[in-house]
Amino acid sequence: MTRHTTRAVLGTGAVLLTSALVLTGCGSGFAGDDTKADGEGLTSSDDALTVLIGSSGDAETSAVQSAVDAWSAESGIKAKVQTATNLDQELSQGFAAGDPADLFYLSADQASGYAANGSLKAYGDELANKDDFYPSLVENFTVDGTFYCAPKDFSTLSLIINTQMWTDAGLTDADLPKTWDDLAAVAQKLTTADHVGLAFGAEYQRVGVFMAQAGGGLVDDGTVIADDAANVEALDYVKSHLVDGTFAYAKDVGAGWGGEALGKQSAAMVIEGNWITGALSNDYSSLQYTVAELPEGAAGKGTLQFTNCWGMAADSPNQQAALDLVEYLTSADSQLAFSKAFGPMPSIKSAAADWTSANPELEPFLAGAEYAQFPPNQAGTADVIADFNSQLESLKTSDPKTILDSVQSNLEAVVK
Amino acid sequence: MAIKAAPRRGRASGLRRGEAAAGWLFTAPVIVILGVFLLIPVLMALWVSVSDWGGRGSPLSGSVSFVGADNFAAVLTDGGLATKDFGTSLRNNAWYVLLVVPLQTALALFLAILVNRAMLRGRGFFRTAYYFPSVTSTVAITVLWMFLFTSSGAVNDVLSWFGINGPNWFNDPRGILHLALGTVGVDAGPAALTQGGTLGVSWWEWLAGPSVAMSAYILMAIFTTSGTFMLIFLAGLQNLGADVDEAAMMDGANGWQRFWRITLPQLRPTLFTVLTLGLIGCWQVFDQIYTGTRGAPSKTTLTPAYLSYQTAFQNQEWGQGAAIAFILFVIIVIFTLLQRWVLRDRPVSKRRIRAYASSSSSSSKGASS
Numbered sequence: 001m002t003r004h005t006t007r008a009v010l011g012t013g014a015v016l017l018t019s020a021l022v023l024t025g026c027g028s029g030f031a032g033d034d035t036k037a038d039g040e041g042l043t044s045s046d047d048a049l050t051v052l053i054g055s056s057g058d059a060e061t062s063a064v065q066s067a068v069d070a071w072s073a074e075s076g077i078k079a080k081v082q083t084a085t086n087l088d089q090e091l092s093q094g095f096a097a098g099d100p101a102d103l104f105y106l107s108a109d110q111a112s113g114y115a116a117n118g119s120l121k122a123y124g125d126e127l128a129n130k131d132d133f134y135p136s137l138v139e140n141f142t143v144d145g146t147f148y149c150a151p152k153d154f155s156t157l158s159l160i161i162n163t164q165m166w167t168d169a170g171l172t173d174a175d176l177p178k179t180w181d182d183l184a185a186v187a188q189k190l191t192t193a194d195h196v197g198l199a200f201g202a203e204y205q206r207v208g209v210f211m212a213q214a215g216g217g218l219v220d221d222g223t224v225i226a227d228d229a230a231n232v233e234a235l236d237y238v239k240s241h242l243v244d245g246t247f248a249y250a251k252d253v254g255a256g257w258g259g260e261a262l263g264k265q266s267a268a269m270v271i272e273g274n275w276i277t278g279a280l281s282n283d284y285s286s287l288q289y290t291v292a293e294l295p296e297g298a299a300g301k302g303t304l305q306f307t308n309c310w311g312m313a314a315d316s317p318n319q320q321a322a323l324d325l326v327e328y329l330t331s332a333d334s335q336l337a338f339s340k341a342f343g344p345m346p347s348i349k350s351a352a353a354d355w356t357s358a359n360p361e362l363e364p365f366l367a368g369a370e371y372a373q374f375p376p377n378q379a380g381t382a383d384v385i386a387d388f389n390s391q392l393e394s395l396k397t398s399d400p401k402t403i404l405d406s407v408q409s410n411l412e413a414v415v416k
Numbered sequence: 417m418a419i420k421a422a423p424r425r426g427r428a429s430g431l432r433r434g435e436a437a438a439g440w441l442f443t444a445p446v447i448v449i450l451g452v453f454l455l456i457p458v459l460m461a462l463w464v465s466v467s468d469w470g471g472r473g474s475p476l477s478g479s480v481s482f483v484g485a486d487n488f489a490a491v492l493t494d495g496g497l498a499t500k501d502f503g504t505s506l507r508n509n510a511w512y513v514l515l516v517v518p519l520q521t522a523l524a525l526f527l528a529i530l531v532n533r534a535m536l537r538g539r540g541f542f543r544t545a546y547y548f549p550s551v552t553s554t555v556a557i558t559v560l561w562m563f564l565f566t567s568s569g570a571v572n573d574v575l576s577w578f579g580i581n582g583p584n585w586f587n588d589p590r591g592i593l594h595l596a597l598g599t600v601g602v603d604a605g606p607a608a609l610t611q612g613g614t615l616g617v618s619w620w621e622w623l624a625g626p627s628v629a630m631s632a633y634i635l636m637a638i639f640t641t642s643g644t645f646m647l648i649f650l651a652g653l654q655n656l657g658a659d660v661d662e663a664a665m666m667d668g669a670n671g672w673q674r675f676w677r678i679t680l681p682q683l684r685p686t687l688f689t690v691l692t693l694g695l696i697g698c699w700q701v702f703d704q705i706y707t708g709t710r711g712a713p714s715k716t717t718l719t720p721a722y723l724s725y726q727t728a729f730q731n732q733e734w735g736q737g738a739a740i741a742f743i744l745f746v747i748i749v750i751f752t753l754l755q756r757w758v759l760r761d762r763p764v765s766k767r768r769i770r771a772y773a774s775s776s777s778s779s780s781k782g783a784s785s
């Protein structure tokens with residue numbers, strides 16, 4: 001009986017093992033098809049394209065859809081836009097299965113990881129409009145000296161002010177804060193029992209602007225500078241005003257993010273990016289607001305910029321068409337249409353003048369492009385920044401130097 | 417071989433010729449389904465946990481190599497961010513288990529006894545009412561909970577009637593034991609606790625207790641699962657014959673004694689089921705975290721199951737993600753075995769025997785108390 005069971009188990013195991021080998025054999029068969037070398041040459045076929053986007057809402061989805069449809073009509077190549085509910089996860093699944101979307105939104109911090117495992121096609125140098133992109137955006141998607149993918153658009157952080165509260169507090173345009181002291185002073189004036197002066201998210205992606213203004217940052221030319229004295233100064237400044245109640249984290253005023261805090265009138269000023277314009281006009285359309293450049297710190301102006309690129313899969317069978325589509329989507333016309341539909345700024349210099357004349361009141365966002373820093377983009381840094389953010393949540397009661405020291409050692413472990 | 421094997425098979429199983437083949441044929445679909453969707457993925461995950469697979473193409477392709485225990489080491493011994501995150505997630509989940517398992521079991525048992533009573537009016541209604549949260553999707557309940565526990569939510573409104581200024585529940589990373597210590601003026605731990613530690617988390621942090629945010633999840637888990645376990649207890653209770661209970665009643669045991677000495681020991685198999693299911697469910701908590709806070713605030717709601725997902729899909733550290741999943745598996749097995757050992761059938765202790773032996777002399781005392 002026992003031997004019989006053993007044999008049965010062994011037999012079943014053998015069957016399963018064989019089927020596993022057969023199944024995975026198929027899998028590697030797919031992957032084995034592409035014999036093309038990375039960096040050289042693009043695949044070309046008649047295959048339809050799949051475009052996977054992480055959309056902020058209907059406005060963005062339909063804008064991308066109509067741009068892609070227009071390109072399809074022009075080129076005669078079918079293309080389908082899919083919206084991801086969880087972009088990172090769906091991308092990972094696609095790469096693991098060997099069947100990714102041809103083109104997809106890709107954030108800078110994810111790009112290096114996918115580049116490292118060979119999932120991405122580095123097509124940056126083949127773009128006809130390569131030299132038109134802002135250099136700092138190109139740098140964002142350059143891994144080990146290779147320009148991987150075209151920045152699709154970008155945003156910077158500025159100060160968004162509730163105009164009504166501003167005038168109620170007796171402030172005028174002349175009072176727009178130029179320095180940290182100015183900012184503290186107006187935040188003080190704007191703080192009432194009902195709302196705080198300035199609110200922002202409890203994360204490096206907002207607090208980091210102060211680090212930039214103080215002359216700090218996280219990674220500079222491949223060197224980790226998280227424990228720099230400038231960063232300590234910046235966090236000390238933020239902490240002191242969190243403690244005196246003139247600054248607050250969005251969560252602490254019952255809002256999910258800065259835009260909500262401004263919309264719900266629980267903050268008079270917030271630090272947010274371009275995307276706030278769409279959210280405010282959708283949800284709080286009666287709110288009057290002013291956009292201003294962020295104040296200068298010890299080292300001058302500073303802000304952060306955020307961007308995504310059009311990633312291209314190394315496994316895509318029709319990269320030639322995908323490249324053509326990227327050029328179409330990053331053209332001035334398409335980007336200005338996107339900007340109109342959902343708010344980000346064009347990633348190419350040649351569209352800047354048109355954008356500014358169409359959005360004069362949002363000009364401070366574009367001005368920020370001149371001096372913006374961007375979050376580190378090396379593989380593994382997303383994790384470190386997530387940890388930094390979790391520590392910033394309790395900045396009010398913790399020691400900035402201790403936080404920054406831990407960020408320094410965590411970053412040093414991944415930035416080599 | 418075949419001639420020798422045939423009679424042995426016949427003798428051992430009593431099957432007629434061809435029946436074994438038919439048996440295999442009929443079970444084959446399930447074996448194939450379980451194999452393809454359960455066994456093979458588990459084996460592949462095991463391979464991923466000891467390989468350097470980067471997330472592209474098949475993990476069994478030639479370019480993926482064996483890296484031994486590297487992934488496990490990164491999570492358990494390296495002392496870097498991965499270790500610290502894992503330590504934090506274990507800390508969070510340990511508190512969750514420590515509070516949820518006993519509380520949900522006790523509450524479920526209490527409810528089961530309540531609705532098992534013959535004299536309770538509207539038993540059907542109560543059984544449905546208590547069971548209702550269990551059949552509702554976790555996602556729906558999590559969303560409901562997020563609403564109830566926002567800083568201006570219903571829970572804080574109710575607390576404010578009693579003059580209590582409720583916390584910003586899901587955004588409050590402070591551990592409740594630390595908070596309690598803070599009220600008596602202890603804000604920082606002694607050096608012995610803050611200096612030492614394991615898995616990158618100091619002993620002082622291990623002892624922080626669940627954060628306020630995690631406490632909200634703990635309440636939710638108790639609320640949602642006690643209905644299911646009530647049902648299991650109810651089934652167990654209804655299987656118990658009334659005669660033993662009546663006999664005890666005749667012997668003069670009061671209600672409390674009958675519960676502890678008669679009902680509960682008879683419920684031991686049910687208790688084992690409930691505790692095992694509770695332990696497994698609590699160590700695997702994922703949906704709530706995924707739909708709710710995703711580990712925020714300050715990673716105090718990070719759990720190993722969610723961390724495993726995040727490490728693999730977000731950080732693209734597939735090996736480490738799989739390693740965390742297998743460590744979690746080992747933890748669950750250890751806890752289940754431990755619990756089995758604690759609940760094992762034991763010979764009656766000498767103390768207990770003495771108590772029974774002297775019961776005739778002390779029965780008057782028992783009856784009077």
